[in-house]
Amino acid sequence: MFQLHYPALKPLTTAHLAQTMSLLSLTAGELRQQIEQELAANPALELLEERRCPTCRRLLQGKSVCPVCSRPKDENSAEPVVFISPRDVFVGSGGGGLEASDEPEDAYAAGVEELSQYVFRQIAPDLKPEDRPLAAHLLTSLDEDGLLATPLLELARYLHVSVGRLQAVQRLIQLADPVGVGSSSVEEALLVQLEVLKEKCAVPPLAERVIEEGMALLSRRQYDELARVLGAPVQQVKAAARFIGENLNPYPARSAWGETRPSRPRASEVYYQPDMIISRLNDYPDGPLMVEIILPIFGTLRVNPLYKQAIQESDAEHKDALRGDLERAALFVKCIQQRNHTILRLMQRVVALQRDFILHGEQYLRPITRASLARELEVHESTISRAVANKAVQLPNGKIIPLSSFFDRSLNVRAVLREIIHAEARPMSDAELVGKLAERGYHVARRTVAKYRAMEGILPSGLRQPDF
C-alpha cells in the first residue's frame, strides 16, 4: 500500500486524487456534512477544538477571522489577500444559527426557509450579536410573499424589546436582497425598493406619492381618479404607475423581477449561502481585496496521536484494522488540505483578474475560461471545473452570486446591453442594438441580442415604451 508520513502537497495516490476531486466540488455546507460523517465513522480522526488559522497556523483567540492573515502586507498591493477562515455554516434546513423548522411540508415552505437563511446571511455582518435572535425571529415570521404579517408592535411585546430596536433590525432586512423583504405591508416594501432604486436611476417624481396615497386606486388601475386625488396630470400618474409596475415587486419573495403573473423562480440556480466572501480591506478603494474562504468547521482536523500510539501497543490481530482507519484519516486530512490549497490559489488568481468586475459591476467582467485558468495554475481543467462548481461568492456589495459567473462569457455584454437600452431615448430594434454594441467593441449577431434581451427580461422594442 502507500506510506503514511509525507508532507508533500501533490497527490501521490489514485485514492487521494479521487477523493480530493470529489471534495473539491462540494459546497461549504456539504463539506461540513462530509467531515462530520467521517469524524463519526473514523475514530482515528480528531477535531482539535482550539482554533487555529488554517492558513498561517496561528492561534485564533475567539476571533473567527485570523488577525494576521487579514492584515495587509502592503496597503497598495494589487494582489488580493486570500485566507481561509472558519465560519458558521447552515447545513441544509437544519442546524446553524437560525432555528429551522423540521422537514418542510411542501416546496413553498422550503422556499421560504431558504429565503430567510439567505437574508440572514447577508445581514449577519451588520448585526449586533444581541440583535441576532431578533432578526432570526422576524425572518421566520415571514409569509410566503416575503412580507411580515404580524404587526411589529405585537412582535415587540412578545419579544420584550422596544419597537425602535425591532424597527432597526427590520430596516436592515428590508435593504437586503430581495429588496423590501420583511416589510409590514406591500406599500412599505415598494417604498423601500423605490428608495434603493433612486440611488441608481431616475425615478418618476410622483411614484412615491402614488404608493403612499393611492395604492388601492393603483391596483384597480383607476388612473383618472388617482390623478384627481393627487392633483397631478394623468400623464404623469400613468408614467409613475408604469414605472412601478415594471421595476418594483410588491411581493419580495417572488423574486421574478419584471414580469408579474407567472412567478418564474429565475431560471438557473439561486444560491443563498456563500462559500467565499470577498470584501474590501478597510474602505480604501484601491486597497487589496480580502477573500475569505469559508471553512465549515472550527478547530483543526488531524489524525489522533493517541490512536497512532495505540497501534504500537495492540497485538498483531487488531493492527490491520486499526491501520486501515489511520490511513483513511490521514488521507482525509490531506484531501481537505489539498482542497483548501486549490481553492485558495484559484481565488487568488480569479480575484486578481476580475478585480474590476468585483468592485465596479458586470460591465467589467473579463471573459475568462476555466481552461485558461487551468493553464495558468498548471492544474487539470477538470480540477478548476470542480472547484468552481456549486460554489457561491459574496461580493463587497453584499450580492451573492455563483462562482461560475466569473467565467460567464456573455455577462459583460449583457450588462452593456442593459445599459444601452436603459439610456435609449426611443426603443431600438435588436438590429440597431447590434450596431450600438459593435460601437463599443462587442460583436454579436442579431439573434444573440434577442437572446440576451430575453435573459435580462427586457421586452421587445415594440412593447417597451411606445410613447415618451
Add this chain to the structure above:
DNA sequence: CTATGGCACGGATT
C-alpha cells in the same frame, strides 16, 4: 416588409 421568437446545428467548453 420588418422585427422577433422557435428550432436546430456546430463548435467551444467543461
Add this chain to the structure above:
DNA sequence: AATCCGTGCCATAG
C-alpha cells in the same frame, strides 16, 4: 462524452 452557447434559417405576428 456531455453540455452549453452563439448563430442561421424560417415561420409568424404586427
